Amino acid sequence: MSAEKLSTLEAAAALVRDGDTVAIQNMATQAAPMALVRELIRQGRQDLGVVCLVGGIPVDWLAAAGAMTRLTGAAVSMEQFGLCQRYRKAVEAGAIRVEELSETALNARLGAGARNLPFLPTRGLIGTDLIDVNDNLVMLEDPFGGPSVVACKALVPDVALVHAHKADRFGNIGCEPTALWPDLGIMPKAATTVIVTAEEIVDSEVLRANPDRTVLPGFMVDAVVEAPFGAHPTSFYPRYGYDTALHMEWIGAARDDEAMDRFMANYVTGPAGHAAYLEAVGGAERQTALKAWEQA
Amino acid sequence: MSDWRNSTPADDWTIDELMIARLAACFADGDQACNGMASFVPVSAFWLARLTHAPDLVWLAGAVGLEPRPDRVPASTLEAPLWRDSIMYVEQYGDFWTFALNGRWLTKFCVGAAQLDRYGNGNNSVIGADYHTPRVRLPGTAGLGDMGSIGKALYYWNPNHNPRSLVEQVDFISCAGYLGGGAERVEAGLEGGPELVVTNLCVLDFHPYTRHMQVASLHPGVTFEQVQEATGFELPAPAGPIPATAVPTVEQVRLIREVIDPDNMRRREFGG
Numbered sequence: 001m002s003a004e005k006l007s008t009l010e011a012a013a014a015l016v017r018d019g020d021t022v023a024i025q026n027m028a029t030q031a032a033p034m035a036l037v038r039e040l041i042r043q044g045r046q047d048l049g050v051v052c053l054v055g056g057i058p059v060d061w062l063a064a065a066g067a068m069t070r071l072t073g074a075a076v077s078m079e080q081f082g083l084c085q086r087y088r089k090a091v092e093a094g095a096i097r098v099e100e101l102s103e104t105a106l107n108a109r110l111g112a113g114a115r116n117l118p119f120l121p122t123r124g125l126i127g128t129d130l131i132d133v134n135d136n137l138v139m140l141e142d143p144f145g146g147p148s149v150v151a152c153k154a155l156v157p158d159v160a161l162v163h164a165h166k167a168d169r170f171g172n173i174g175c176e177p178t179a180l181w182p183d184l185g186i187m188p189k190a191a192t193t194v195i196v197t198a199e200e201i202v203d204s205e206v207l208r209a210n211p212d213r214t215v216l217p218g219f220m221v222d223a224v225v226e227a228p229f230g231a232h233p234t235s236f237y238p239r240y241g242y243d244t245a246l247h248m249e250w251i252g253a254a255r256d257d258e259a260m261d262r263f264m265a266n267y268v269t270g271p272a273g274h275a276a277y278l279e280a281v282g283g284a285e286r287q288t289a290l291k292a293w294e295q296a
Numbered sequence: 297m298s299d300w301r302n303s304t305p306a307d308d309w310t311i312d313e314l315m316i317a318r319l320a321a322c323f324a325d326g327d328q329a330c331n332g333m334a335s336f337v338p339v340s341a342f343w344l345a346r347l348t349h350a351p352d353l354v355w356l357a358g359a360v361g362l363e364p365r366p367d368r369v370p371a372s373t374l375e376a377p378l379w380r381d382s383i384m385y386v387e388q389y390g391d392f393w394t395f396a397l398n399g400r401w402l403t404k405f406c407v408g409a410a411q412l413d414r415y416g417n418g419n420n421s422v423i424g425a426d427y428h429t430p431r432v433r434l435p436g437t438a439g440l441g442d443m444g445s446i447g448k449a450l451y452y453w454n455p456n457h458n459p460r461s462l463v464e465q466v467d468f469i470s471c472a473g474y475l476g477g478g479a480e481r482v483e484a485g486l487e488g489g490p491e492l493v494v495t496n497l498c499v500l501d502f503h504p505y506t507r508h509m510q511v512a513s514l515h516p517g518v519t520f521e522q523v524q525e526a527t528g529f530e531l532p533a534p535a536g537p538i539p540a541t542a543v544p545t546v547e548q549v550r551l552i553r554e555v556i557d558p559d560n561m562r563r564r565e566f567g568g
Binding site: 027028029030053054073074075076077079080083087088091092093094097098100101102103104105107122123124125126127128129130133147148177178179180185186235237238241242244293294 | 372376428
């Protein structure tokens with residue numbers, strides 16, 4: 001028998017402590033574990049370090065809430081919705097310190113963390129200023145006589161937050177056919193604690209029917225939580241597209257403090273839980289529209 | 297099969313279409329092309345090449361969706377509607393970067409940067425002197441910091457040629473171009489490098505020895521003086537008449553407007 005991993009958003013988010021380094025699955029407007037991010041903000045978590053490949057709205061909300069002080073990642077952008085303005089202002093004010101990595105350097109840092117190595121090398125970044133401002137990157141002579149490489153120090157996030165299509169109660173994670181971002185491939189494997197929200201908790205037999213679609217084994221997952229539309233307002237294919245209206249509302253609100261506070265109260269800190277949030281953002285009607293992304 | 301070979305120059309082309317046609321000409325059968333975020337012009341260029349001179353150009357949409365069949369350019373170049381009906385989802389870290397780093401594939405990249413300097417160094421990191429408290433925090437290097445250093449040919453596109461985007465020296469190098477010019481890039485052990493810069497005013501390339509950016513062709517109606525006025529560094533004076541950039545053909549314009557991007561997503565990149 002495997003251990004039960006089923007949890008609640010409240011209990012799972014409580015595994016994250018103030019000051020933790022938290023790897024967050026995200027790709028500009030895609031696949032972010034938003035239900036967990038909102039719960040962290042509701043619980044008033046402070047001084048978080050965020051690790052992401054391309055951070056979007058979760059990074060902007062964490063910055064708006066004053067919950068994060070560090071970011072390690074390759075980019076922060078909401079793609080067609082523009083830059084994350086709250087994050088940007090916090091960085092410009094010195095309130096968030098950024099460790100900017102190229103994609104291969106972030107992969108090398110996480111890959112070394114996952115495999116218990118001191119570092120992994122990359123050929124990226126050579127010639128850029130990004131090496132000079134980062135103590136975790138060091139030029140290294142190839143011991144075999146080839147050109148130099150950049151040694152990227154191992155990164156072990158305290159926690160990885162992931163949203164998935166399916167999970168069983170033992171923490172085995174299944175995904176439906178979709179573009180797979182690196183978050184799933186490497187972040188959870190590097191992190192000490194792994195928390196997964198899933199669109200639905202299914203019987204293990206459902207995963208056994210397609211074991212090639214099981215992407216994370218239950219033994220490395222610490223908590224699973226059912227959270228339908230748990231990536232909203234980011235997209236989660238093939239189930240639903242991104243919410244253009246809520247992204248637009250956010251970029252409007254982020255322009256001034258009062259509007260931002262109202263937005264956060266209405267959607268992030270105000271609703272009592274995930275179900276209340278889904279009602280606040282338009283309920284079943286909005287969900288039906290987002291599910292129809294292929295017709296959009 | 298569209299009759300693109302015998303098509304005559306269009307007389308109602310717009311600047312976005314000219315830039316798309318010019319970039320399309322950089323990609324050939326046997327190449328593999330990929331696009332990133334906010335890349336309506338490159339996406340349209342790859343698609344146009346595939347519909348005309350390069351039907352076997354491989355396209356990896358968003359660096360994940362192999363040979364997709366979107367029905368038009370969608371509102372995002374990094375969302376699933378772009379990679380509809382892909383033949384394969386390439387896992388971004390496990391496979392995409394392996395293909396890119398290997399050296400045999402993905403040898404050309406279309407790239408954009410907030411700042412680009414006279415030696416083709418790109419900046420998407422920070423504006424201002426202090427990296428940790430910048431005047432402006434830009435989105436970040438993403439894949440650019442890799443692409444400039446791993447022997448690729450870089451094709452910059454810039455729909456807003458002005459002295460803020462084309463600068464004498466970038467505030468911060470987040471994409472390695474020819475560094476300080478001359479042989480510096482080679483001495484740093486780097487192969488490849490910037491090939492072209494396609495803007496809304498002209499096409500620029502790099503002098504083979506000094507590696508300084510220079511005007512290769514002017515778009516119809518644009519003068520060298522106008523380009524100089526819009527550029528934040530001194531351009532080498534032309535030795536003779538500068539050629540005109542080829543305008544898109546009637547068929548290219550039709551394909552862009554009717555088949556590839558009927559919703560005019562490409563125009564979103566202009567006027568910034």
